[in-house]
Amino acid sequence: MIRLYDHPLSGNCYKVRLALNQLGVEYEKVTVDIFKGEQNSPEFVALNPNRKIPVLVDNGFVIWESNAILLYLGKRFSPNRIYSDEPKTFGRICQWLLFGKTTLDPALARARFMTRFVPEEARDPKELEALRESGRVALGVLNEHLKENEFLAGSYSIADIGCFAYVSTAEEGGVSLSDFPAVKRWCERVCSQPGYIPIY
Amino acid sequence: MIRLYDHPLSGNCYKVRLALNQLGVEYEKVTVDIFKGEQNSPEFVALNPNRKIPVLVDNGFVIWESNAILLYLGKRFSPNRIYSDEPKTFGRICQWLLFGKTTLDPALARARFMTRFVPEEARDPKELEALRESGRVALGVLNEHLKENEFLAGSYSIADIGCFAYVSTAEEGGVSLSDFPAVKRWCERVCSQPGYIPIY
Incomplete structure (x- = not known):
């Protein structure tokens, strides 16, 4: 049984x-109300001492860090679909998943968080503009790659899933995709994959 | 032939x-002088559009993002030494490599950079203290895990290598390890591994 601690x-x-x-994997969801601080409860900290969602529990095996969970699920359920053990393809998948976490998500996720959830009077406008600019630089890197590649690592993979999430919400954070046409076309390709679901 | 773009x-x-x-892999080093901005040269940007070192070139295959390079090298050269394809161990390795890049490195590497390379009058003391505090929180997470585990993912692996680098330089950034005795003992175990080399 697979359980996802989710919001x-x-x-x-x-x-x-x-x-x-x-992947067609059945699972149950447990909502962790991060706006009420439930990620700091002793029960949750016992699962993830880093106090962040998501956490996946696969028959007692607990794993956290979203992009690590993607790699785990890829290996566990899909050797040849959205994951690959061929060294070069594997390396390319890892490269983009790490780029997502070092460069893309910190800018786009934080700009979205500030724009959507922090009251205007409590925001630092210089910080927000710096985040948006970092997001545009990261999208530029992605756009260059996607001009000549349909997907990030050969065929559609967890690398696309990992980078797509916060690109799909970039405009909520005040970062327009209109300057990144190859990224926009890639988003359309991601949305047309079998089993696609939107964020909400 | 393997080439590492390095500093x-x-x-x-x-x-x-x-x-x-x-891993006992022979390679040649090319130093990229990041203090002179050589990561912005057209030649380097053609290798890594994200303008960061390290970049590894393995017989023409170009890969960047340090923790992704570790995963690639693990799979390519060491199926059963410092890397594992067994799903749970693989997932655990990925979890700590991602934790390194989302939580540990951003705090410790940046605190070190500011402390070592930014002149005191150009530093934001509030920002620096916030980075040090984030570093201490991240070290606390590592410390809890290492109280009951010799290494991050079972036996010594690329997960340890990925997290060790900026822990080994934490004190250069003004973050003492003295409150994290399990981390200190783990550092000693890492340093006693065959083929260990210090950062400098």
Whole structure:
């Protein structure tokens, strides 16, 4: 039995929901109300001492960090669909999943969080603009790659899922995709994959 | 032939040098002078559009993102030594490599950079203290895990290499390890592995 500790607004949780759906894996969801601080409860900290969602529990095996969960699910359920053990393809998948977490998500997820959930009077406008600019630089890197590649690592894979989540909500954070036409076309290709579900 | 685009002071490059040394893989180093902006040269941007070191080139296959390079090297050269394809161990390795990049490195690497390379009058003391505090929180998570585990993912692996690099330089950034005795003992175990080399 697979259980996902989830929140419906979290892009990081959405990655895992999308992968599970596309892999056809049944699971149950437990909503962790991060706006009420439930990630700091002793029960949750026992699962993830880093106090973040998502957490996946696969028959007692507990794993956290969204992009690591994608790699785990890929290996466990899909050797040859949205994951690959061929060294170069594997390396390329890992590269984009790490780029997602070092470069893309920190900018786009945080810009969205501030724009959607922090009251205007409590925001630092300089910080928000710096995040949006970092997001545009990261999208530029993605756009260059996607000009000549249909997907990030050969065929559609967890690398696309990992990077797509916060790109799909970029405009909620005040980052327009209109300057990144190859990224927009890639988003359309991701949305047309079998088993695709939107974030909400 | 393997080529590593490297800088001797970079913790991210050190991870790759350490892994290559422990795997016994021969390689040549090309120093990219990041203090002179050589990562912005057209030649380098053609290798890594994200303009960061390290970059590894393995017989024409170009890969970047330090922790992704560790996963690639693990799969390519060491199925059963410092890497594992067994799903749970693989998932655990990925979890800690992602934790390194989302939580540990952003705090410790940036605190070190500001402390070592930014002149005191140009630093934001509030930002620096916030980075140090984030580093201590991340070290606390690591410390809890290492109280009951010799290494991060079972036996010594690329997960340890990935997290060790900036832990080994934490004190250069003003973050003492003295409150994290299990982390200190783990550092000693990492340093006693065959093929270990220090950052400098």
